[in-house]
Amino acid sequence: xxxxxxxxxxxxxxxxxxxxxxxxxxxxxxxxxxxxxxxxxxxxxxxxxxxxxxxxxxxxxxxxxxxxxxxxxxxxxxxxxxxxxxxxxxxxxxxxxxxxxxxxxxx
Numbered sequence: 001x002x003x004x005x006x007x008x009x010x011x012x013x014x015x016x017x018x019x020x021x022x023x024x025x026x027x028x029x030x031x032x033x034x035x036x037x038x039x040x041x042x043x044x045x046x047x048x049x050x051x052x053x054x055x056x057x058x059x060x061x062x063x064x065x066x067x068x069x070x071x072x073x074x075x076x077x078x079x080x081x082x083x084x085x086x087x088x089x090x091x092x093x094x095x096x097x098x099x100x101x102x103x104x105x106x107x
Contacts, residue, residue: 001078003034003088003095011074021073025050029066033079033088034095040082 004010009027011019047059092098
């Protein structure tokens, strides 16, 4: 999978077709995870970023439901549970921002 977070957040399958994603919160969750691809992101940080400082009453439960929706969209193996958080199972080069940074640094 390839993840695009520069511009409109998108997920592309290996054949280049786009994976349909839901609304703004689902895209926000994917963006926060993609910014830290391959690394665990704590639940507290995910809640803060996805709900922009205005989390729902049951924020951990709402986040868990959102992660479930993301897993259904991109595949269960793409979002791993990690110690106190979640991790996008992707190499940095699978995310356009990280690939751009690497290529710009090489240029």
